Amino acid sequence: MRETETIWMNGEFIPWKDATIHVGAHGLHYGTGVFEGIRCYETPQGPAVFRLKEHLDRLASSAKLLHMELPYGVEEIRTAMHELIGRNGLAECYVRPFAFYGYGELGVHTGDNPVEVVIMSWPWGNYLGDENAGSGIRAKISSWQRVGANTIPHVAKATGIYLNSMLAVHEAQRAGYDEAILLTADGFVADGSGENVFVVKDGRIWTPSLSTSILPGITRDTVIQIAQDLGYVVEEGNVIRSDLYLADEVFMTGTAAEVTPVRSVDDHEVGVGPVTLELQKAYLDTVRGRSERWGHWLDHVNVDEPATREA
Ligand code: PPE
DSSP: OOOOSEEEETTEEEEGGGOOOOTTOHHHHHOOEEEOOEEEEEETTEEEEETHHHHHHHHHHHHHHTTOOOSSOHHHHHHHHHHHHHHHTOSSEEEEEEEEEOSSOOSSSOTTOOEEEEEEEEOOOOTTOTTHHHHOEEEEEEEEEOOOTTTSOTTSOBGGGHHHHHHHHHHHHHTTOSEEEEEOTTSBEEEESSSEEEEEETTEEEEEOTTSSOOOOHHHHHHHHHHHHTTOOEEEEOOBHHHHHTOSEEEEEETTTEEEEEEEETTEEOOOOHHHHHHHHHHHHHHTTOOGGGGGGEEEOOOOOGGGOOO
């Protein structure tokens, strides 16, 4: 990862290398944390964070699902993030706010351990590879099932849940594929290891519904709204693996992956098609402020305050 100058940690801006924690931290032992992945894009009006409000609301919901009380309000985290982006001076970056149970006692109960809150920002290209954003990735259905609704609340973006994704993406890449697609215990398509999944067939677009063990992706919601605005009908429902094999197009969405075409699933070629490319372009136009229609999704960062910058 490319280091930047500053990290915001528990209310203070500190140098990147000083943002360390004790090895006894609860979150390190048990994955008791929540996080967000957000992007800041360069727009004609300067850097802007895309759908920051929705990301911070999801962070708060994730914390609630873990009975975690965030010591900072959503507005305080937003202000800190703006200042961090300004200080690090990047026109485009990925932003990762996270909160975890820190050092105190061990044992799975989180007890009175403090909740630590950190925000990092750094440059990050397309999650699935910048070159794949055009040519598409090769996906494999995982032998690992996506965590069930009664295993871990899958609507929480919680750190421990990502062991599920880690196992799936390792398996897929060891077998020579780029990414995994996880099914639910009932055999319905859920998520990629870090993305939501969409299918295009005969001009219709559909995607697993929110109750199918998916993370309620903000990019998913964005793409649904953009697609509807472009005149497509988008359905949310159950998707089975054969739907992927027989699809005209399959694509994945995520803050990190943006809109990435899938060119094959389990070696069934689906090709990179026009609907995916149209939505990908519309998405990138939206996040980079080239579409007035969705301007309200951009939270502009004021980087003109020299007081917030350090030499
Ligand atoms: N499903 C999963 C499992 C997931 O991790 C993500 C985000 C999504 C769907 C899409 O959600 P959204 O970003 O709100 O559209 N994955 C993050 C990357 C995970 C990682 O750190 O690695 C991301 O895209 O930021």
